[in-house]
Amino acid sequence: MTGPTLTLEGVTKQFGRVRAVDDLSFTVRPGVVTGFLGPNGSGKTTTLRMLLGLAEPTSGRGLVGDRPYAEHPQPARLVGSSLDPGFHPGRTGLAHLETYAPQVGVGRARCREVLELVGMGDFGDRRVGAYSMGMKQRLGLATALLADPPAVVLDEPANGLDPEGIVWLRGLLRRFAEEGRTVLVSSHVLTEVQHTVDEVVVIARGRLVHASSLAELAASAESGTLVVAADPAGLARLVADRGWTAEPEGAGLLVRGIPAAEAGAACFAAGLELHQLATRTEDLEAAFLRLTAVPEVAA
Ligand SMILES: Nc1ncnc2c1ncn2[C@@H]1O[C@H](COP(=O)(O)OP(=O)(O)OP(=O)(O)O)[C@@H](O)[C@H]1O
Numbered sequence: 001m002t003g004p005t006l007t008l009e010g011v012t013k014q015f016g017r018v019r020a021v022d023d024l025s026f027t028v029r030p031g032v033v034t035g036f037l038g039p040n041g042s043g044k045t046t047t048l049r050m051l052l053g054l055a056e057p058t059s060g061r062g063l064v065g066d067r068p069y070a071e072h073p074q075p076a077r078l079v080g081s082s083l084d085p086g087f088h089p090g091r092t093g094l095a096h097l098e099t100y101a102p103q104v105g106v107g108r109a110r111c112r113e114v115l116e117l118v119g120m121g122d123f124g125d126r127r128v129g130a131y132s133m134g135m136k137q138r139l140g141l142a143t144a145l146l147a148d149p150p151a152v153v154l155d156e157p158a159n160g161l162d163p164e165g166i167v168w169l170r171g172l173l174r175r176f177a178e179e180g181r182t183v184l185v186s187s188h189v190l191t192e193v194q195h196t197v198d199e200v201v202v203i204a205r206g207r208l209v210h211a212s213s214l215a216e217l218a219a220s221a222e223s224g225t226l227v228v229a230a231d232p233a234g235l236a237r238l239v240a241d242r243g244w245t246a247e248p249e250g251a252g253l254l255v256r257g258i259p260a261a262e263a264g265a266a267c268f269a270a271g272l273e274l275h276q277l278a279t280r281t282e283d284l285e286a287a288f289l290r291l292t293a294v295p296e297v298a299a
Helices: 045-049 093-104 110-115 132-145 163-178 215-222 233-242 259-271 285-291
Strands: 004-015 018-028 033-037 059-064 077-080 151-154 182-187 201-202 207-213 224-229 246-249 252-256 272-283
Touching: 004 045, 004 077, 004 201, 018 045, 018 059, 033 045, 033 059, 033 163, 045 059, 045 252, 077 259, 093 132, 132 151, 132 163, 132 246, 163 182, 201 215, 201 285, 207 215, 207 285, 215 285, 224 233, 224 259, 233 252, 233 259, 252 272, 259 272
Parallel strands: 033 182, 033 201, 077 151, 151 182
Antiparallel strands: 004 018, 004 059, 201 207, 224 252, 224 272, 246 252
């Protein structure tokens, strides 16, 4: 199986005065898990809704394969999604799936099968109103998987899942990708999906701020050296003389982008007595926060 490539081409969405999505372009390939990441309110859901024909872009377009979602003869069979699952609290989980089954051309047996697949086999006859958040997530996922689609688009699928559920979801998405499907999952927490995704697309305030493999994002994490000197004023002078960027950390300075060997050699040459010299590497979450941080407004 080879899933369709998903493409956003210069998509913008304006809600009155709010520009929720701003000239956003990226591509999602089949055979890998792609994480669509951004803080709350950054425009992820709006983007996914435009991709799936649930919202009209102000400009630009979303493509599933070679054409917009709605132009496919049976789009719901091509892309399974957890957006707008439309749960009715009075319906059982099974009845919910059965309302969707005709749209994607599957029968009751498949509804039971997907309930089993998402670990909900024992709860299909219980009313959705009595489901926990995690159970609703699983039912949303079951809805997305009804047609056994070659592409899945899931909005915050890890929300409400317990740690065991997250591990289970990770395994499921990994298997889908290995089968050649296209897998796009959104999240506002990078660490929640960092063991799940291969590719990352990061947005902030509706704009693309980063797109690469997860490995490349990790490699781009900024590193620096913590330097603690007996003479803090002397160290501050050295940092200024060298034009380094540094910020206070504990009793010393965290010097950005300078390896420990270089910082140590410079201190030695300047006759500074060191109490500590340690490499500091930013973790992925810090890199994510740096990428999505609101820029300070110049005075
Ligand atoms: N129908 C709408 N009408 C007006 N504004 C909207 C509408 N839908 C979304 N917005 C606004 O667009 C922006 C982006 O919202 P969106 O839900 O796409 O973000 P998100 O990244 O999915 O957030 P979260 O992680 O909190 O779900 C927000 O400022 C939101 O208030």
